[in-house]
Amino acid sequence: MSQPEKETQGSGEGKIQDMAIFSPPVVRSGAGALNRALFTKTINLAAAAVNDNRHISKYRKELEHSKELLRQDRLSPIVNHPDKTLADQGKKCLLLSPSVKAPEPDTWGTALKEGVEKKELSVIPYELQLNYDYWSYHDVITSILPEELHDDIPSGFNTAGHVAHMNLRERYIPYKKVIAELILDKTQNIRTVINKVDNVGAESEFRTFQYEVLAGPDDMQVQVTENNCIFEFDYAKVYWNSKLEAEHRRLINMFEPGEVVCDVMAGIGPFAVPAGKKGVFVWANDMNPESNKYMQVAINRNKVSQYVHPFCQDGRTFIHHAADSVLEAHNAGEHVLMAPKPPSRAKKAPKPEPKRVDIPPTISHFVMNLPATAIEFLGCYRGVYAGHEDLFKDGKLMPMVHVHCFSFKADDETPRNDICERITKYLGFKVKPGNPDVEGEVAVHDVRDVAPAKRMFCASFRIPREVAFAKRG
Ligand SMILES: C[S@@+](CC[C@H](N)C(=O)[O-])C[C@H]1O[C@@H](n2cnc3c(N)ncnc32)[C@H](O)[C@@H]1O
Structure with missing residues (x-):
């Protein structure tokens, strides 16, 4: 076993070599437990x-x-x-x-x-x-791993509250416990480290994953704050990805207060709840009953129950259901009363009336974040507003669909063309890359890298009139 090292200065060495004396002792003590005392x-x-x-x-x-x-x-x-x-x-x-x-x-x-x-x-x-406390994660792991593993040292992980979620490559598995303990020691606010267990075909339809706890307690009940909203949930039972915060914000920024958004695969509400907080009405659906449960928790916790309506259905049927039930709510005169700003104490003005905001008759945006398969749901827009051409007269724009998907990683037009081909196939209407406000054109936004050859995109387009007003089957 390696011993704590005592290093003396050489003489006449160059500056780089001088600074090498500050690297930690080399402790190739194998994959077992992390022996912090050896790093003195x-x-x-x-x-x-x-x-x-x-x-x-x-x-x-x-x-x-x-x-x-x-x-x-x-x-x-x-x-x-x-x-x-x-x-x-x-x-x-x-x-x-x-x-x-x-x-x-x-x-x-x-x-x-x-x-x-x-x-x-x-x-x-x-x-x-x-001692051990002085060195960084990278310093210590480099001194533990054999040199042949230095090319791709695991350093990234997703977090959900206090949980760090790793996806370790096969060759680092023998060192998984040591890596996890190090992450626990060297990362603030992390209490549990888990590793995704790769079971081919085991990826659930609800986008949850199998995992093994590598360090810390098996406590998956987490709390996160995203876009000024608090979410509490069981990370083992629902989908959550903190790397999507910017994408959530990007779409939320497109929604106007008083509009209706239909989130077809809403998860626990990272689009829906912050949108509700800015006064957007959201029909928020997820087929996973656990997501629905934690979305209700987030709705209450963030006080958006007037705006965010949770549902637990298959997104395929929900698209028509949402369009119909929004229209019903409008026809029934459903609305919210917005409390007015309290008048300044100095002025003896009469108390202003609350502002009434009616639920509009139509949906302005549909969001579909299930990148592996959401494009295949596009056929469900056929007939979404069958018989309701009147709702879209006088220049009223058709609803915008934002569908997330995966495609190739390439600098040219290949991914855009590939996405448009698939939209064309499932929507049953020819589309091409371009301006989303023009019927038949699609804006493709590059969201993030997901694998060496794969990226996540969001394709936005307005539902073609021919599709929306088609007869329902
Ligand atoms: C990638 S997650 C996205 C969740 C959320 N929109 C977000 O951004 O975090 C996809 C969600 O789709 C839900 N889902 C899967 N199949 C579905 C279906 N057929 N209908 C509705 N929701 C579905 C899953 O339960 C999961 O919560």
């Missing part, structure tokens, strides 16, 4: 003992300027004097670069020499103690 190291340096503390900042500046001061991440160059009696009197030292040797005045620069001549400084040896 003593580094022999020189220090400038400052005789009068009033001179500290002057010499700190001068030695920094002459590059004799130690500059090392996460280390302050000002330390207590190594002599306990002097330290108790408050005496301080400035740590010096490894190229300065205490017993060799010819390694001292002018600032140091002048300070010594004036008897304001003395150059002394200094044993710097570093």
